[in-house]
Amino acid sequence: MFRNQYDTDVTTWSPAGRLFQVEYAMEAVKQGSAAIGLRSKTHVVLASVNKANSELSSHQKKIFKVDDHIGVAIAGLTADGRVLSRYMRSECINYSYSYESQLPVGRLVVQLADKAQVCTQRSWKRPYGVGLLVGGLDESGAHLYYNCPSGNYFEYQAFAIGSRSQAAKTYMERKFETFTEASRENLIKDALFALRETLQGEKLTSSICTVAVVGIGEAFHILDKETVQALINEFEIAGEEAPADETAPQDQDGDAQPAAADQGPADQGVAPMDM
Amino acid sequence: MENSSYSLLSSEADSQRTLYPYVTGTSVIGIKYKDGILMVADMGGSYGSTLRYKSVERMKPVGKHSLIGASGEISDFQEILRYLDELTLNDSMWDDGNSLGPKEVHNYLTRVMYNRRNKFNPLWNSLVLGGVKNGQKYLGTVNMIGVHYEDNHVATGFGNHLARPILRDEWHENLSFEDGVKLLEKCMRVLLYRDRSAVNKLQIAKITDEGVTISQPYSLKTFWNFSAFQNPTVGAEGSW
Numbered sequence: 001m002f003r004n005q006y007d008t009d010v011t012t013w014s015p016a017g018r019l020f021q022v023e024y025a026m027e028a029v030k031q032g033s034a035a036i037g038l039r040s041k042t043h044v045v046l047a048s049v050n051k052a053n054s055e056l057s058s059h060q061k062k063i064f065k066v067d068d069h070i071g072v073a074i075a076g077l078t079a080d081g082r083v084l085s086r087y088m089r090s091e092c093i094n095y096s097y098s099y100e101s102q103l104p105v106g107r108l109v110v111q112l113a114d115k116a117q118v119c120t121q122r123s124w125k126r127p128y129g130v131g132l133l134v135g136g137l138d139e140s141g142a143h144l145y146y147n148c149p150s151g152n153y154f155e156y157q158a159f160a161i162g163s164r165s166q167a168a169k170t171y172m173e174r175k176f177e178t179f180t181e182a183s184r185e186n187l188i189k190d191a192l193f194a195l196r197e198t199l200q201g202e203k204l205t206s207s208i209c210t211v212a213v214v215g216i217g218e219a220f221h222i223l224d225k226e227t228v229q230a231l232i233n234e235f236e237i238a239g240e241e242a243p244a245d246e247t248a249p250q251d252q253d254g255d256a257q258p259a260a261a262d263q264g265p266a267d268q269g270v271a272p273m274d275m
Numbered sequence: 276m277e278n279s280s281y282s283l284l285s286s287e288a289d290s291q292r293t294l295y296p297y298v299t300g301t302s303v304i305g306i307k308y309k310d311g312i313l314m315v316a317d318m319g320g321s322y323g324s325t326l327r328y329k330s331v332e333r334m335k336p337v338g339k340h341s342l343i344g345a346s347g348e349i350s351d352f353q354e355i356l357r358y359l360d361e362l363t364l365n366d367s368m369w370d371d372g373n374s375l376g377p378k379e380v381h382n383y384l385t386r387v388m389y390n391r392r393n394k395f396n397p398l399w400n401s402l403v404l405g406g407v408k409n410g411q412k413y414l415g416t417v418n419m420i421g422v423h424y425e426d427n428h429v430a431t432g433f434g435n436h437l438a439r440p441i442l443r444d445e446w447h448e449n450l451s452f453e454d455g456v457k458l459l460e461k462c463m464r465v466l467l468y469r470d471r472s473a474v475n476k477l478q479i480a481k482i483t484d485e486g487v488t489i490s491q492p493y494s495l496k497t498f499w500n501f502s503a504f505q506n507p508t509v510g511a512e513g514s515w
Contacts, residue, residue: 098386099379106371139409140372 011123022120022127025149029131029161032075034198035062036168037133038158038191039144040182043215044135046073047191049162049198050210063212063222067092069102070136071212071220075162076149077129084128088112105136109145109153117151131161137214160194167197184215188223189235204232292396296348298322300333301472302434303344304462305403306446307412307427308455311483312405314344315459317467318492319474326474334480336487338363341377341406342480343384346431347419348399355398358387377406377413381423389421401431407484430462433470438462452481464495 006012007020014020035048050059063073064085072088074081091111095103112132119125132147146161147153158176160168171194179187191211196204206228214220298320305314320328333352334344337359345352362383366375375383381404391397401418416431417423428442441462450458456479467473475497480489 098383099375100382101376101379104371104373107369107373110369110371138373 025127028129029076032162034162035073035075036160037144039142045191047211068219073133080128081130104138105143113153164198168194171197296399298349300346302432303403304430304434308450311407313455314480317477321472340408342482344403345400351398376408381415385417385423
C-alpha cells in the first residue's frame, strides 16, 4: 500500500471505497510474531512464537486465559491485545455472575467484533492494532474464531496470523481435514509443527514458544515448558515426519473455512475487508 | 428519580417503594418427574381476605426451556414477566443457536430479586422456576429477599408447610406423569382445605424437552361428609 491523501483518518473513505486506516491496522497484525490456532471436535490448541528482545528480558505474553472455557492468542500491538483480553474477561465474568453459566464463545466474539467496529467509525479513535485468535468450548462444541481490527470475525478449523504465518497456513491446509477427529496429543503436535514452519529453519524450543489447550473436561491452561519440550523432542527425534493421521479425511463443518483466507504480501488490489 | 429519598424510611420516600402487597396469589408447587417438571397453582388473586379474582394465571412459559410460577403480589409478577420478556427477546435476537436455559433464567431472577431487596424496594413474590434443557431437568425457587435454591420438589408460601411434608414422604425419582399429577392434586387438596386464600380452580403445567403445556382450569373434588359436620349444633342447643 502506498501513502495517499485518503489515509489520514479512519473516517475518510477512499474513492475506491476503502478505509486505509483500517487496512493499516491489519498490517500491524501481520508484523506481529506468529500465533496459530487449531481445533478438533473436542479440543482447541493455541500456540504462539514468543521471542524476547534480548537475553536479559522476559518474553511478551501473547496468550491469555479469558475464562475456564475460553482463551485468546494475539498478534500485533500486544498492548491493545491486553486491553481487549481484559474486556473479554470482564464480559465472561459478568455473564457468569448473572446467569451462573459460561458465556457462549460465539456471543463473546460478536461483542468483541462490535467493539472493534466502533473504532472504525469515530474520528477521535483509532482501530485496535491486534488480531485475536479466540479458542473456546461451549454447548455447541469447540470453536476457533479470528477477530480482525476491521470488526470482522470468522470461524476456522485452523488459522495462523502474524509474520510468516503463511508457512503455517500452508502446512495446516494440507492437514486440516484430519483435525476434527484428531486426538489431543496429535492436535498439539500439529500445532507445534505449524509453529515450526513460521521459524524458517530456526530451532524450535520451548523457550521461544507458548502452547495452550482447552477441551471437554479440561479448563483452558498454558502448557508448562517441560511438557512442551518433551513433545518437541518426541517429534524431532522422529524426524521430519508429521504425526500419524488416524482417520480418513472427513469434511463435516460447513461453517469452518480452510486456513487460506489471509492475503500474501503481493495483494494490493483486493480490499482486505472482503475477507 | 430518587432525589427525595435522603432517608429510605421517610414518608416521602415511601411512595417510591413497595411496603405491602395488595393483590396476592397463594402457593405454587413444583416437582421433577420422569420427563421433566410438573407445576401447579390455583387461579386465585386475593385482595386481603377477599377472594376477589378467580381467573389469574400464575404460571407462564419463559423462552423455549422454562416455566415460571409466582405467588405474592400479582402486579409484581406482571413486572417480572416484562423483565423476562426483554431477556428472552434479547436472547433470541442473537440468532446464534444458543439459548438461555432454566438455570440461567433462575440465576437472572435471583440477581433481580436480591438487588431489589437491597434497595428496600422488593418485588413481593416467591417464584418457582422449572425447565428442561438438553434432557437436563431443573427446578428452583427464589423469593422476595433473594433466598434461592434448587431441589427435586419446591413450593411457596403455605405449600412449604402443607405440601412439602407430603412430597418428602411420597416423591420419588422417575414419577410417571399420572402419578405426578395425582401427587400434586393431593397436595392442592390439602391446601384447599387448610389455606384461607386457596380457591378451587387450578391449572397444572408440565414442561419437557418438547415444550410447555398448561392445562385448562379445573376443580378438585372435595369431601365434607365427616360425621362431625352432621348436626353441628348437637352439643350446643340453645346457645349461639
